[in-house]
Amino acid sequence: MALAVMAKAATPIPLDLAFRVEPGELLALVGHSGSGKTTLLRTIAGLWRPEVARVQVNGRTWLDTGARVDLPPHQRRVGVVFQNYALFPHMTAAQNVASAMDHMSGAERTREAERLLELVNLHGLAGRKPAQLSGGEQQRVAVARALARRPEALLLDEPFSAVDRATREKLYAEIIALRAHLSMPVVLVTHDMNEAQLLADRMVVIDAGRMVAEGPTGSVMSDPDALRAMGIREAAAMVPATIASHDPDGMTQLATSAGTLWLPQVEGAPGSSVRVRIMAHEVILSRTRPEGLSAQNILPVKVIDLQSGGGPAVMVRLAFGEDMILARVTRRAAEALSLQPDDHIYAVLKSMSVARDHVAAGNVA
Amino acid sequence: MDWTALWLSLRLAGWTVVFLLPIAVFAGRFLAYRRFGGKGLIEALVMLPLVLPPTVFGFYLLLAFGAQSPLGQFWIATFGHQLVFSFQGLVVASIIFNLPFAIQPAQRGFEAVPSDVREAASCCGMSPLRSLWRVELPLAWPGLVTAMVLTFAHTLGEFGIVLMVGGSIPGETKTIAISIYDSVQGFDDRGAATMSAVLVAISLFTIAVTYWLSSRVGRRLG
Incomplete structure (x- = not known):
């Protein structure tokens, strides 16, 4: 059930790369706009x-320009969550979800739509039109609709960019929880390194249509080529942690x-696992x-x-117990x-330097 | 009051709408979604009846429909009577001179359907025809209703082209607009006044219904 993609083009955006996503794996395609x-993603769809x-998906060819094979989107079993969700405004949430299940009978469709809306925590809102739903709720409908077709590949195009930060944190947690139900390859397109690191198993960093780095998120995040493409300020490490206790003063141990x-x-309740993203430029060394x-x-x-990249800074990789963190300090400091x-x-980290949306539930991939 | 002429006008407008609706849907959709060379020229051609004097337009239609033209000959061979000076001829002429009133609003209606919504329809597994029925028509229909109402009202009021192509045969080609003209020519001011008032009332009613319908659509989608 793997998804294999190869694309080469000169216009309108140069492309030259190939990648593969395994069943159940979430791959993040990361790059700046225009990359x-x-x-x-549109090529896959x-x-x-x-x-x-x-x-090629699941051994079947959806597109092969050499062999003149090009299935139209409605013949590819694909689920797409569009950047602005692209919900059908004249249909209710339930009808939106059911619209992707034309192959089923009416009663089956209704039952399945209800089940999917339940799965994305939207019970009770099935009768609402998109205009009566909040941004986060619309995104959940879009996810349910994308899953309704039982897709062989699930494609998410910047699905969190149109909601506010607080909603985004909640949706991250939901996507992480939802992944237990997903057995198909998932591709997430994002420009946000934090998002990619929190959600993805593997990352492909794209710059001007070329793959500049590829691999498990942890290793890509310290890859100098990836950081050159995404901006050095994005360098960060993901550390697994367990919630020990919540203090009355609002701090969590x-x-x-x-x-x-x-x-x-x-x-999260004490005992639950979280992942903490520690930004390299926030770490002080002593x-x-x-x-x-x-x-x-x-x-x-x-x-x-x-690792020094020729600039005034050095990237220091540090063994953090059994894990690894990054510290970005000046060359001058490293020499001193x-x-x-x-x-x-010793690594010093201000509590306040970890943004709320840099902590997510779940284990490190 | 010339009831025959009024009934003829209503029939003419009705048939024009029936034939133009599918044309407007497919031409409007095509022009809204496709980019191709010469698109500007096609759009200009569609708009041409709007700017040409009805007499000029009627003259060319008369040439095209006449017994010497291929279309005229085909018509006589198939139906056994001339296309000009017949009700069928009026319907064909009416379809042509209403093209801008039907296609333009339909095109705007389809352009109002966001491209990602159309893409979402195909990614939901809908074939192009199914997407048209389930997603595009329900979203583009204010434009289509406008197209049909404009066509209907404009057909009721058209004068020059009808006179050129149809003449003024009672019960066959004499529409209410021509009947009004004849009444004025015959110093029947009362008759002309009644018929004009009826025409105003019908046109006003049709347009008012459209506004009411489109405001309901606004609420439904809002």
Whole structure:
């Protein structure tokens, strides 16, 4: 049930790459606008045909320009969540979902639409028109509609870009929970590295239609080529943690493999797993354990290596218990501390430096 | 009051709408969604009846429908009578001179359907015909209703082309607009006044119904 894509084109957006998504895997196509990521998604759906391209799903060929095979979108079993959801405005939520199940009988359709709306936590809103739903609710209808066709490939085109931050956090959690029910390959197009890192198993970073980095999210996030394409300020590491307790002052105590981490209010019951995204430029390094500091998190780490990209900064990879974090410090600071691989030092992290939407439920992929 | 002429006008307008609706749907949809070379020229051709003097337009139709033209000969061979100066001839002429009134609003109606909504329909597994029926028509229909109402009202009022192509045969080609003209010519001011008032009332009623319907659609989608 894997999805294999190859595309080459010169216009309107140059493309030259190939990738593969396994069943049940979530691949993020990450790039700036104009990088060609949406064009790739449209190619898979059948809404665009590059000069040379091949799309194979589950052993079946949907598109092969060489063999003159090009199935129209309605003959490809694909589920698409559009950036602005593209719901049918004259239909209710339930009718929107049912509209993708024309092959079923009326009664079956209604039952299935109800089940899917339940799955995306929309019970009770089945009779509403899209205009009567909030942005987050519309996105859930769009997800349910995309799943209604029992797609062989699920495509998500910037599905979180049209909602506010608070809604986005909730939708992230829902998508993570929903993944347990998904057995098809999933492709997420996004320009947001945080989103990709929170949700995806693997990432493909695209720049000007070419793949600049590819692999598990953790390794891509410290890949110099990926960071050159996405911006060095996006460098971050994902650390798995368990909620230990919630303090009455609004702080949450998390247990990580490197020790205790205090963060402002993290959603979830004690004992549940979360993933915390630690931005490389927020980490301060110290030779000795600092005293009298306002920062709440001072954790022992070990230097793995230093990568310098020619600029004034160095990327330091640090062993953080059994995990890894990144620290981006100036070359000058690295020299002043004379950082060497295997040095035992301290990483300092302000609690407030971890944004709310940089913490997500679930285990690290 | 010339009831025969009024009934003829209503029949003419009705048939014109019946034939133009499918043409407006397919031509309007085609022009709304497709990009192709010469599209501007096609759009200009469709709009031409709007700017040509009815006499000029009627003259060309008369040539095209006449017994010497291929269309005229075909018509005589098939139906056994001339196309000009017949009710059928009026219907054909009426379809042609109403093209801008039907296609233009229909095109605007289809253009109002967002492209991602159409793409979503095909990604939901709908064939192009099914997408037209389930998604595009329900969203484009204010444009289509406008097209049909304009066509109907405009046919009731058309004078020059009807006179050129149909003449003024009572019960066959004498429409209410021509009957009004004849009444005025014959100093029957009372008759002309009644018929004019009836025509105003019918036109006003049709347009008022359209506005009412489209405001209901606005609420339904809003």
